[in-house]
Amino acid sequence: MKPSFRLDQHPRRWPQPLSAPPAGYFEQLPTRVMAQVAAPTRPWQLATWLRQAPAYVRTSLASTLLLGTFAASLWLGAGPARQPSVAAGLDGVPQEELVDYLASEAHLDLTDLAELPARPLGITHHYLHPSAPELADALDAQPTDEAALL
Amino acid sequence: MEDHEILAKFQDPASRNLAFNQLVRKYQQKVYWHVRKMVIDHADADDLTQDVFVKVWKHLGDFRQDAQLFTWIYRIATNECLSFLQSKRRKFFLPLNDVGAELAAKLEADPAVAGDEIELKLQKAILRLPDKQRLVFNLRYYDEMPYEQMAEVTGTSVGALKASYHHAVRKIEDYVTAADMRGYSSDDAN
Numbered sequence: 001m002k003p004s005f006r007l008d009q010h011p012r013r014w015p016q017p018l019s020a021p022p023a024g025y026f027e028q029l030p031t032r033v034m035a036q037v038a039a040p041t042r043p044w045q046l047a048t049w050l051r052q053a054p055a056y057v058r059t060s061l062a063s064t065l066l067l068g069t070f071a072a073s074l075w076l077g078a079g080p081a082r083q084p085s086v087a088a089g090l091d092g093v094p095q096e097e098l099v100d101y102l103a104s105e106a107h108l109d110l111t112d113l114a115e116l117p118a119r120p121l122g123i124t125h126h127y128l129h130p131s132a133p134e135l136a137d138a139l140d141a142q143p144t145d146e147a148a149l150l
Numbered sequence: 151m152e153d154h155e156i157l158a159k160f161q162d163p164a165s166r167n168l169a170f171n172q173l174v175r176k177y178q179q180k181v182y183w184h185v186r187k188m189v190i191d192h193a194d195a196d197d198l199t200q201d202v203f204v205k206v207w208k209h210l211g212d213f214r215q216d217a218q219l220f221t222w223i224y225r226i227a228t229n230e231c232l233s234f235l236q237s238k239r240r241k242f243f244l245p246l247n248d249v250g251a252e253l254a255a256k257l258e259a260d261p262a263v264a265g266d267e268i269e270l271k272l273q274k275a276i277l278r279l280p281d282k283q284r285l286v287f288n289l290r291y292y293d294e295m296p297y298e299q300m301a302e303v304t305g306t307s308v309g310a311l312k313a314s315y316h317h318a319v320r321k322i323e324d325y326v327t328a329a330d331m332r333g334y335s336s337d338d339a340n
Contacts, residue, residue: 004323004327005268005323005326005327005330006323007272007291007319007322007323010268010272012291012292013269016183016187016273016288016292017260017266017269017273018186018187018190018257018260019192019260019261021182021186021192021195021196022192025196026178026179026182029174029178029182029199029200030171030174030175030178032200033174033200033203033204033207034167034170034171034174036200036204037170037203037204037207037208038167
């Protein structure tokens with residue numbers, strides 16, 4: 001039977017028996033270390049920080065990023081913004097300009113007037129507010145072809 | 151260059167890089183071998199050694215000179231090693247013995263121990279120790295570091311370190327003896 005192993009009777013190998021690093025390793029190591037510490041770039045710092053951050057920090061960051069992406073896509077995908085209505089656009093035009101346009105530029109004929117009762121009479125009330133005399137004057141100024149009204 | 155000269159030059163932005171370069175050159179081998187004994191693999195030791203010096207660079211400005219510079223660097227290196235081994239175990243869901251077995255496999259492949267059977271058994275026995283106990287064993291047995299300095303490096307009391315080293319030696323002797331017995335029995339069977 002073999003005797004028990006005693007560490008203090010075993011010849012100590014110093015240094016610990018491990019193969020040496022590659023030739024020139026210790027000549028190059030200071031240069032490599034200095035390259036890391038001398039001018040670190042921001043992406044490198046961020047990557048290192050992320051790599052060294054605790055697991056719960058990385059998990060919460062990933063969750064926040066995922067949630068943020070989802071919320072952004074939901075918000076962006078909600079459909080096109082509503083266009084302002086024609087009536088709302090006309091509300092911004094001064095009354096005088098509207099009347100001038102209708103009186104000078106617009107070419108109303110009797111057909112328009114004949115079709116007018118077929119439409120809701122209040123169609124222009126939200127942007128055109130003529131008084132009764134103004135309306136009568138405007139209509140009287142138009143040439144009439146009575147045959148068209150028959 | 152003495153440590154106090156390195157520290158003084160490091161405080162001056164004009165000579166900071168030069169001082170740090172001197173520091174790396176002065177301590178690189180000690181740090182590397184301290185790390186290498188814990189992680190065995192050269193590539194891992196290389197990465198960790200660089201990480202240690204990057205941390206030293208970042209925190210050297212805050213270093214209080216009530217401790218020795220080398221003890222402080224050793225402490226950073228020790229923490230890096232223990233964190234590395236712990237994260238490796240956690241990442242691959244490995245129990246303690248599996249990491250020891252992986253390190254032992256790397257050691258067996260190392261030509262430095264090839265052919266020396268009893269030395270290989272001793273090294274395998276050391277690798278079976280828990281990380282912190284292995285660290286204590288390496289510091290005492292191979293580096294012959296005084297217990298007081300070990301206490302500064304590990305943040306453990308001298309009494310606890312002595313007990314830890316004593317238990318480590320017992321475990322190693324038991325393991326090598328048992329391995330010898332198994333080998334002896336198989337020799338008999340043949």
